[in-house]
Amino acid sequence: MVTIDQPAQMRAWASQEKRAGRRIGLVPTMGYLHEGHLSLVRLARQNADVCVASLFVNPLQFGANEDLDRYPSDAEGDRAKLESESVDVLYAPTAEAMYAPGYQTRVSVNEVTKRLCGAGRPGHFNGVTTVVSKLFHAVCPDVAVFGEKDYQQLATIRRMVRDLDWGIEIVGGPIVREADGLAMSSRNAYLSEDEREAALALSRSLGEARRAYRSGERGGEALLEKVRSVLTAEPLLEVEYAELVDPETFDPVSEVGEGALLALAVHVGKTRLIDNALLAAA
Amino acid sequence: MVTIDQPAQMRAWASQEKRAGRRIGLVPTMGYLHEGHLSLVRLARQNADVCVASLFVNPLQFGANEDLDRYPSDAEGDRAKLESESVDVLYAPTAEAMYAPGYQTRVSVNEVTKRLCGAGRPGHFNGVTTVVSKLFHAVCPDVAVFGEKDYQQLATIRRMVRDLDWGIEIVGGPIVREADGLAMSSRNAYLSEDEREAALALSRSLGEARRAYRSGERGGEALLEKVRSVLTAEPLLEVEYAELVDPETFDPVSEVGEGALLALAVHVGKTRLIDNALLAAA
Numbered sequence: 378m379v380t381i382d383q384p385a386q387m388r389a390w391a392s393q394e395k396r397a398g399r400r401i402g403l404v405p406t407m408g409y410l411h412e413g414h415l416s417l418v419r420l421a422r423q424n425a426d427v428c429v430a431s432l433f434v435n436p437l438q439f440g441a442n443e444d445l446d447r448y449p450s451d452a453e454g455d456r457a458k459l460e461s462e463s464v465d466v467l468y469a470p471t472a473e474a475m476y477a478p479g480y481q482t483r484v485s486v487n488e489v490t491k492r493l494c495g496a497g498r499p500g501h502f503n504g505v506t507t508v509v510s511k512l513f514h515a516v517c518p519d520v521a522v523f524g525e526k527d528y529q530q531l532a533t534i535r536r537m538v539r540d541l542d543w544g545i546e547i548v549g550g551p552i553v554r555e556a557d558g559l560a561m562s563s564r565n566a567y568l569s570e571d572e573r574e575a576a577l578a579l580s581r582s583l584g585e586a587r588r589a590y591r592s593g594e595r596g597g598e599a600l601l602e603k604v605r606s607v608l609t610a611e612p613l614l615e616v617e618y619a620e621l622v623d624p625e626t627f628d629p630v631s632e633v634g635e636g637a638l639l640a641l642a643v644h645v646g647k648t649r650l651i652d653n654a655l656l657a658a659a
Numbered sequence: 660m661v662t663i664d665q666p667a668q669m670r671a672w673a674s675q676e677k678r679a680g681r682r683i684g685l686v687p688t689m690g691y692l693h694e695g696h697l698s699l700v701r702l703a704r705q706n707a708d709v710c711v712a713s714l715f716v717n718p719l720q721f722g723a724n725e726d727l728d729r730y731p732s733d734a735e736g737d738r739a740k741l742e743s744e745s746v747d748v749l750y751a752p753t754a755e756a757m758y759a760p761g762y763q764t765r766v767s768v769n770e771v772t773k774r775l776c777g778a779g780r781p782g783h784f785n786g787v788t789t790v791v792s793k794l795f796h797a798v799c800p801d802v803a804v805f806g807e808k809d810y811q812q813l814a815t816i817r818r819m820v821r822d823l824d825w826g827i828e829i830v831g832g833p834i835v836r837e838a839d840g841l842a843m844s845s846r847n848a849y850l851s852e853d854e855r856e857a858a859l860a861l862s863r864s865l866g867e868a869r870r871a872y873r874s875g876e877r878g879g880e881a882l883l884e885k886v887r888s889v890l891t892a893e894p895l896l897e898v899e900y901a902e903l904v905d906p907e908t909f910d911p912v913s914e915v916g917e918g919a920l921l922a923l924a925v926h927v928g929k930t931r932l933i934d935n936a937l938l939a940a941a
Contacts, residue, residue: 384824482822540764
């Protein structure tokens with residue numbers, strides 16, 4: 378595995394691969410890798426000839442009161458995991474290379490990002506689309522893989538790529554869960570034992586809604602009521618949102634017809650967790 | 660010359676050229692081509708193996724009260740001119756292909772665009788950087804050529820490319836003038852005979868400032884006074900701005916040291932004209 382830390386070097390590598398006719402796959406990450414990330418790497422390898430994983434904790438996508446300063450990291454562990462998944466290039470640009478003095482450009486997707494995490498984290502998606510644009514220009518991927526846990530991010534990137542005529546294939550990777558149902562997240566490292574126990578209510582509440590949906594319930598309010606009753610029973614949890622939306626536009630949905638995304642953001646102490654379930658006719 | 664009107668087809672062509680190891684040059688235009696545009700095509704051909712000219716009148720960069728509806732066009736004439744300059748591909752996407760329903764993405768450069776044309780035409784540069792991003796993704800140029808007449812646009816594109824790690828070489832082409840000094844512009848077609856005569860004051864005023872600069876004048880106010888006295892002597896002209904700025908950051912400059920850009924925007928009847936001169940020690 379080669380490590381590259383400058384955009385120009387990354388582009389030079391990509392341009393050689395293109396000339397050789399090889400398909401490049403990219404998995405953007407902020408590091409502290411878990412099995413969820415590695416499942417995305419495997420998806421990228423299935424869809425491309427060579428695989429790049431990027432590792433960059435992007436300051437632009439963190440709000441002023443968020444966890445940028447304490448975001449967990451494990452450079453050696455990450456490297457070993459990527460190496461064992463046969464990643465070809467680890468692209469780990471420095472903050473100086475990414476946002477040099479005078480930096481002033483933004484890429485924004487303005488509708489899909491309005492609600493849910495976009496409402497709760499102003500500027501977040503703007504930071505995501507900007508950094509992903511930079512990664513795409515440096516790595517020149519034919520295919521890029523994003524986790525479905527951040528479903529709104531996935532929908533936003535899809536919209537950006539379509540709108541900007543990018544021609545990059547965007548693949549979503551299914552949520553990977555711990556044995557007890559908790560969706561894997563680097564932020565789970567923040568949780569105390571009690572908090573981690575309480576956090577199980579997220580996946581449990583989604584399971585309840587899914588069961589009701591399978592039993593024929595299509596009313597949005599009724600499904601959300603199932604979710605809320607599970608979540609509010611946990612005194613350690615504070616619900617930021619629990620909503621049913623169209624999985625492409627993220628417009629709210631009051632009746633689940635063809636399918637809808639049930640998405641949650643919940644605070645457990647100082648930790649903000651998200652999870653979701655796609656409710657769709659089989 | 661091949662004509663392509665869909666982004667996906669354009670990308671497919673570009674990807675073949677890349678695989679063949681050929682350098683792609685791009686000249687973005689809004690059509691109604693004149694010798695200024697053709698000089699940019701020649702520059703692109705000098706800097707690349709194959710040359711794409713794009714033709715798209717971009718609604719996103721026109722304000723509500725501007726001249727989108729009457730912007731001059733001559734599809735047949737444009738095609739003949741590009742053909743005679745041995746352009747390989749005319750990329751002329753339809754408005755439907757560029758901004759389909761649901762379109763919602765913007766690329767913005769936020770500092771270089773604040774003053775001058777950015778102040779007079781709110782949203783203009785945002786429209787420019789967005790459409791140029793789309794053209795860059797479709798055409799995948801190694802080098803793109805922009806005219807120095809739109810110097811703020813050139814500086815904005817340079818900033819965008821650097822900020823977004825694009826690795827495209829941006830080449831500026833010198834202003835091409837009519838025999839009497841008027842900078843070539845598709846919008847010159849709007850001018851009546853009297854207006855065209857009055858419009859000569861733009862280049863004349865820049866000439867006066869340049870002479871003063873060559874004689875040793877370095878004071879910004881003194882140089883701008885030269886310019887204003889020529890412009891205000893023409894009753895048909897209304898000055899939008901006349902400013903001295905840093906040619907990279909577009910910050911105002913009060914003393915011309917290493918060099919500065921003297922930039923003008925002037926209204927002649929309903930027509931808005933711009934012109935500029937780089938004052939720099941030889």
